[in-house]
Amino acid sequence: MDTLSHNNAYDHNSQAFSADITITERMDYYSKWCRSGDYEKDLSKGGTYNGPIIAGEAISRLYPDDKNIRILDIAAGTGYVGEELRNKGYHNVDALEPSEGMLQQAIDKNIYKTHICDILGGTSVHINDDEYDCTIVCGGMGEGHIPCSGLNEMIRVVKPGGVVCIVMREEYLFTVSEYKDRLEPLMKQLEDDEKWEISDRIIFPNHFAGKSGVLFVFRVKCDGV
Numbered sequence: 001m002d003t004l005s006h007n008n009a010y011d012h013n014s015q016a017f018s019a020d021i022t023i024t025e026r027m028d029y030y031s032k033w034c035r036s037g038d039y040e041k042d043l044s045k046g047g048t049y050n051g052p053i054i055a056g057e058a059i060s061r062l063y064p065d066d067k068n069i070r071i072l073d074i075a076a077g078t079g080y081v082g083e084e085l086r087n088k089g090y091h092n093v094d095a096l097e098p099s100e101g102m103l104q105q106a107i108d109k110n111i112y113k114t115h116i117c118d119i120l121g122g123t124s125v126h127i128n129d130d131e132y133d134c135t136i137v138c139g140g141m142g143e144g145h146i147p148c149s150g151l152n153e154m155i156r157v158v159k160p161g162g163v164v165c166i167v168m169r170e171e172y173l174f175t176v177s178e179y180k181d182r183l184e185p186l187m188k189q190l191e192d193d194e195k196w197e198i199s200d201r202i203i204f205p206n207h208f209a210g211k212s213g214v215l216f217v218f219r220v221k222c223d224g225v
């Protein structure tokens, strides 16, 4: 990728993750970004942006033989993770995504069974307890994105014994005010409370634009929180 497009990707992404805009403005920004065709240009999968590939590989390591598991792709965007999962044979995948424009592009790809236009954090999403074998979030954690309270929802909608996967930019653990000194302590607290146990915390290179990422994998222990 040349320097100009690398900078565009970085600028557009920084605006989406700006601390200075409202939720509505952020969702509109995502809708405009993807409708212009630039989202998938800026965040080229396997080029600037590798998180979705890491996410798909993590799930196929966890469930190598069971392609029927029910998976919820949280913050599904235009469907990058769904594409990876479909290519690996998973066909029972739903999408949750609050930006109408992003969700429409995911719908147009015809890779998800159900499309839920909703936002994680705050009140409960309209999904029953224990509905899924696995949830995956990739790129949905960051400034103004999924708050710490979203972890409780991830646990609530996953069956006991199921898996919660989170792929995010590593530095956000320390630079995002919502997460700094809060996100990992909460992950640990949920482990102490026997809501889940951590199976993996893996740092990997080049999640987005040369920035390293972190993959978390948790095994859900109890029925809801």
Ligand SMILES: C[S@@+](CC[C@H](N)C(=O)[O-])C[C@H]1O[C@@H](n2cnc3c(N)ncnc32)[C@H](O)[C@@H]1O
Residues within 6 Å of the ligand: 027, 030, 051, 052, 074, 075, 076, 077, 078, 079, 080, 081, 096, 097, 098, 099, 102, 118, 119, 120, 121, 137, 138, 139, 140, 144, 145, 146, 147
């Ligand atoms: C950088 S995109 C990642 C999309 C997709 N997972 C990917 O890897 O291409 C971040 C997505 O998170 C969504 N998002 C932001 N805040 C959210 C929240 N609180 N709950 C669910 N999704 C959210 C945005 O609408 C956007 O589509």
